[in-house]
Amino acid sequence: MIRVLYELRGGAAHIxxxxxxxxxxxxxxxxxxxxxxxxxxxxxxxxxxxxRGAGHAFCVGGDVRAFHDAEDVDHTVENLAEALHRTISELHRMNAVVVTVVQGTAAGAGVALAAAGDLVLAGASARFTLAYTRLGLSPDGAAAC
Known part of the structure; x- marks a missing residue:
């Protein structure tokens, strides 16, 4: 199952x-x-x-269930954070204007992903939360920068 869609319309990419x-x-x-x-x-x-995110949330952040199920949680979280940081860095280096469209929840690393946009369009339903302390974690996704 593909969980990230890419579409090119004119001069704009939609992810x-x-x-x-x-x-x-x-x-x-x-x-x-x-x-x-x-x-x-x-x-x-x-x-x-x-x-943008499909459905009721932009992005709820890291998949806590996947962290729980991992054999080596530290390794899993570290690899995911590194990969996400590379992606956010790639967004910042783009020559294109990056627009993030947020509806519903942007939580944890989802906040950092939303903030990677040059322009953030937040709908009336948008809610931003850095919920790390509720999980006993420190910020990731460049949220602490």
Missing amino acids: TLSDPDRGNALDAVVVDELHTAVRRARMDDVGVLVL
């Missing part, structure tokens, strides 16, 4: 986190697909990149 049943949670597969889509947009030399 959609497309796993609404899971709140567009970030795991290794999603972050890898997101990174691939962002690199594709750079290769397509788009003028605008629009990033």
Whole structure:
């Protein structure tokens, strides 16, 4: 199942986190697909990149269930954070204007992903939360910068 969609319309790339049943949670597969889509947009030399989440949430952050189920939680979280940071860095280096469209929840690393946009369009339903302390974690996704 593809969980990140890429579509080129005119000079704009549209990237959609497309796993609404899971709140567009970030795991290794999603972050890898997101990174691939962002690199594709750079290769397509788009003028605008629009990033959004499908369904009720923009992105609820890291997939806590995947962390729980991992054999080596530290390694899993570290690898995911590194991959997400590379993706966010790629977004910042783009020549395109990056627009993030936030509806519903942007939590944890989802906040950092939303903030990677040059322009953040937040709908009336948008809610931003850095919920790390509720999980006993420290900020990730460049949220502490």
